[in-house]
Amino acid sequence: MKTITKLTMASAIVALMGTAAYAEDFNWRQFEGTEITWAYDIHPYADAVVAYLDEFEELTGIKVTAELYPDDTYWGKLNIQLSTGSPDWDVVGTGIQPAWDVTPAGQLAGLRGLIEDPNMTSPSYDYEDFFPALRAAWTWDVAEEEIIANPDGEIWGIPHAFENMQLMYRTDILERLGVEPPSTLPELTIACEQIRAADPNMTPMAVRGVRFWSSIHTAPISIAQSYGVRDFVGTGDAMDTALDSAESIRFHKDYVAMIQACAPDSWANDNWYQVVDGLSTGTTAMAVDANMFGFWNNIEGSSDAAGKIAFAPPLTAPDNDEFASNIWIWSLAINGASEKKGAAWYFMQWATSKEMNVRGATDGKLVNPPRSSAWQAQEWIEYANQPEFNNFYDTFNTVQEKTSLLFTPRYGFGAAMNAWAVAMQEMVGGADVEESLSNLAEEIRDEL
Amino acid sequence: MHSRSISLLLNVLVLIVVFVLAFPIVWILMNSFKQAADVNSYPPAFFFQPTLENYKVLFDIAEAGATNYGTIKIQFLKPVTSSVIISVGAVLLSLIAGVPAGYALARYNFQGKEDLAFFILGFRFAPVLLVIIPMFQFFQAVGLYDSYLGMIWVYQLITLPMIIWLSRSYVEDIPLEIEEAAAICGAKRSQIIIKVVLPLLRPGLVGASLLVFLLAWHNFALGLILTAKNTPVTVALLKLLNPGVNFYPVVSAGLVVSMIVPICLILLGQRHLERGLTFGALK
Numbered sequence: 001m002k003t004i005t006k007l008t009m010a011s012a013i014v015a016l017m018g019t020a021a022y023a024e025d026f027n028w029r030q031f032e033g034t035e036i037t038w039a040y041d042i043h044p045y046a047d048a049v050v051a052y053l054d055e056f057e058e059l060t061g062i063k064v065t066a067e068l069y070p071d072d073t074y075w076g077k078l079n080i081q082l083s084t085g086s087p088d089w090d091v092v093g094t095g096i097q098p099a100w101d102v103t104p105a106g107q108l109a110g111l112r113g114l115i116e117d118p119n120m121t122s123p124s125y126d127y128e129d130f131f132p133a134l135r136a137a138w139t140w141d142v143a144e145e146e147i148i149a150n151p152d153g154e155i156w157g158i159p160h161a162f163e164n165m166q167l168m169y170r171t172d173i174l175e176r177l178g179v180e181p182p183s184t185l186p187e188l189t190i191a192c193e194q195i196r197a198a199d200p201n202m203t204p205m206a207v208r209g210v211r212f213w214s215s216i217h218t219a220p221i222s223i224a225q226s227y228g229v230r231d232f233v234g235t236g237d238a239m240d241t242a243l244d245s246a247e248s249i250r251f252h253k254d255y256v257a258m259i260q261a262c263a264p265d266s267w268a269n270d271n272w273y274q275v276v277d278g279l280s281t282g283t284t285a286m287a288v289d290a291n292m293f294g295f296w297n298n299i300e301g302s303s304d305a306a307g308k309i310a311f312a313p314p315l316t317a318p319d320n321d322e323f324a325s326n327i328w329i330w331s332l333a334i335n336g337a338s339e340k341k342g343a344a345w346y347f348m349q350w351a352t353s354k355e356m357n358v359r360g361a362t363d364g365k366l367v368n369p370p371r372s373s374a375w376q377a378q379e380w381i382e383y384a385n386q387p388e389f390n391n392f393y394d395t396f397n398t399v400q401e402k403t404s405l406l407f408t409p410r411y412g413f414g415a416a417m418n419a420w421a422v423a424m425q426e427m428v429g430g431a432d433v434e435e436s437l438s439n440l441a442e443e444i445r446d447e448l
Numbered sequence: 449m450h451s452r453s454i455s456l457l458l459n460v461l462v463l464i465v466v467f468v469l470a471f472p473i474v475w476i477l478m479n480s481f482k483q484a485a486d487v488n489s490y491p492p493a494f495f496f497q498p499t500l501e502n503y504k505v506l507f508d509i510a511e512a513g514a515t516n517y518g519t520i521k522i523q524f525l526k527p528v529t530s531s532v533i534i535s536v537g538a539v540l541l542s543l544i545a546g547v548p549a550g551y552a553l554a555r556y557n558f559q560g561k562e563d564l565a566f567f568i569l570g571f572r573f574a575p576v577l578l579v580i581i582p583m584f585q586f587f588q589a590v591g592l593y594d595s596y597l598g599m600i601w602v603y604q605l606i607t608l609p610m611i612i613w614l615s616r617s618y619v620e621d622i623p624l625e626i627e628e629a630a631a632i633c634g635a636k637r638s639q640i641i642i643k644v645v646l647p648l649l650r651p652g653l654v655g656a657s658l659l660v661f662l663l664a665w666h667n668f669a670l671g672l673i674l675t676a677k678n679t680p681v682t683v684a685l686l687k688l689l690n691p692g693v694n695f696y697p698v699v700s701a702g703l704v705v706s707m708i709v710p711i712c713l714i715l716l717g718q719r720h721l722e723r724g725l726t727f728g729a730l731k
Binding site for chain 1: 580581584585588593672673676677686687689
């Protein structure tokens, strides 16, 4: 009850701070009367914004229509909207990886000009407040079907909230079975064997396995870093894949052994839904996936797992304790074909403002908030450190230092990484690791 | 004794089929009146404290957030209304255009008649995804995107071929002599069609209309791509799948509501539906 009172007070303070911040010397009503459409995945991140849309409309006089679709459907529809040059959606939710494939064709609008224009961006917006790794990940230049790395290049999206990859485990299950949380990939394989021996009905470990790059971007790419694996090396015409390197072969042998020892029979069809379901219902003991799934399921009353999910950094190679964590950043971007880019940007800067970041986070939805100021805000610190969240806050701070986008920015990202996911399925199915990686590398080289 | 055993066996088989067909619907109906905890309970709960909360959430009567459904408004009445407008409109337009076409195919002989008939039927074979992106661009260009008019028009891909082919078959079932008798009595062609043929076709057309209405009602892909605010109920159901919340009971309530309109129509026109399916079957 005390917590609720504190949170209510904190929310009230944030709301007052928000009003004060928006009342600064900045013309928020420049686009009064404009109507825009914001499209997004049906997601708690969308909830966090929808809850306060009335306030935005009151502040700016801009009417926002939220068009929301479930995950798979949303990506299909977004692809059609952008590729056909439809101006129908003004602001879209997207991620960096899909953006690599659409920015060379001008399907997203550049944002640097808007951010740096004092007539378009509130003085309190503070773009530098976003975590450096997130800003860096959204910055590049484009040339004909090319992504050109440039830290001072164009900015294509604003982080809305993000996921970093961690090991999550059910404290009650590991305690009951007498298993310690592992820290290396071979240790994980041994832990899985112990769990299976102690409770044959328990799935020791869940990770995504579907034939889509999203299976790669959680556990494999994060753990592979510790083995020294890179997806690509070199730049420009000299770029080459390193997925058939000795480091990659070593990693894949350990990873395939882990999947064979740990994952359920349904692994090849498992997406995040199944991974999270397993953890929240207690049919799975551990998972490597986005940390906010553990956070949401720890919220009191949200699931049977509430308060029972703890966090640890991603696993490492046996001879290297340096872990790495990949990120997925749900971000807001402006459709390149939008005819209302000014109003669209106003909505984006409000939705990604400091005030909205803290509000969304303390509402339990916008997790992880992408602004460093949010992680220093007292109300978020108090909320995220409640006992039900176990070691969520501290683990985030530990992992965030070693979190970055681990894929190489390039046009054609989707095709190559999908091929990696397919090869992973073949290897887990029994195909020779070296031969599979050699075939995968050849396939990718053909497309380079 | 032997026939009694067979009869008993057949009755048991019918009961099994009824159970298999009805169980998912009954289960969804039960889920729609359950609390989230009862939906997820194991073993499954057959006895529970019923609640109307899921229906309140569906129609936004409950306070947002009070039901753990998040803050996204659902407003389910709008897509139900949209589906009724689109499906009824599509069936009416198909009847207006399709019955004369079916009559012409049945009664007139002209070059390429069969080719034309199969071309029309070909729309039913074409995968919707094949035409959806050009349709999307075309609809955007001419301003039909997200409009009822556009949806009624594009739904002709589903409804019109069926109406044409069924009405052709029905007309062929009517003896030509009846029309010739009316002509001998001095009736013009238009009078023959309106006063003789259409009344004879009516039972079949009512059944055929119900049939194509169901096809239109259940269509998903066209509504998904070609609408935004005026989405049909099939797309609205998909939007209930919110991974951030426990959505099963609310989705169940949505499924129940989306079934009400077709079930009412089927109950009202059951006699005609049967007639529509068999009309013209015997030559």
